[in-house]
Amino acid sequence: xxxxxxxxxxxxxxxxxxxxxxxxxxxxxxxxxxxxxxxxxxxxxxxxxxxxxxxxxxxxxxxxxxxxxxxxxxxxxxxxxxxxxxxxxxxxxxxxxxxxxxxxxxxxxxxxxx
Numbered sequence: 001x002x003x004x005x006x007x008x009x010x011x012x013x014x015x016x017x018x019x020x021x022x023x024x025x026x027x028x029x030x031x032x033x034x035x036x037x038x039x040x041x042x043x044x045x046x047x048x049x050x051x052x053x054x055x056x057x058x059x060x061x062x063x064x065x066x067x068x069x070x071x072x073x074x075x076x077x078x079x080x081x082x083x084x085x086x087x088x089x090x091x092x093x094x095x096x097x098x099x100x101x102x103x104x105x106x107x108x109x110x111x112x113x114x
Contacts, residue, residue: 002042002111003091005081009104011050011074016101027099028079035083040094044081078104082111 016024028046035041050068057064081098085091088110095106 001086001088001113002082002084003088004109004111005083005091005095005098006077006107006109007079007081007098007100007104008075008077008107009101011076013101013103020101024099024101031097031099032081034097035081035094040083040085042082042084044079046079047077050076 032041032044035044050070050073053068053070055066055068055070057066081094083091083094085094088108091108091110095108098106100106
C-alpha cells in the first residue's frame with residue numbers, strides 16, 4: 001500500500017540558521033537514500049514556500065483563487081515522501097526517521113488505490 005508522509009512545521013517558528021538548514025537537508029538526503037535502498041521510495045519533493053502557492057476553492061458554486069501566503073494557516077507544508085509499505089506500522093516507522101525542525105511533524109496518510 002502507498003502512503004504519503006507529509007512534512008509540516010510551525011509557520012511562526014523563527015528561521016533556522018543556515019548551518020542547521022544545511023544539516024537538515026543532508027539528513028533528508030540520507031533518509032531518501034535509505035528509502036531507495038530499501039526499495040520503499042516512490043517519490044519525494046521539497047516544496048517551495050507558501051508565498052509562491054495559490055489555492056483554488058469552491059465557494060457558492062464558483063472557483064476562487066487565492067495567492068499565498070495564507071495567513072489563516074498555522075502550519076506550513078514543507079515537503080512529502082510517497083512510499084510503498086506493507087503496513088501502516090511500517091510507514092510510521094519510516095516517518096519516525098524523517099529529520100524535522102523543532103515543532104515539526106509528519107502526517108502519515110494512506111492513499112486510496114486507483
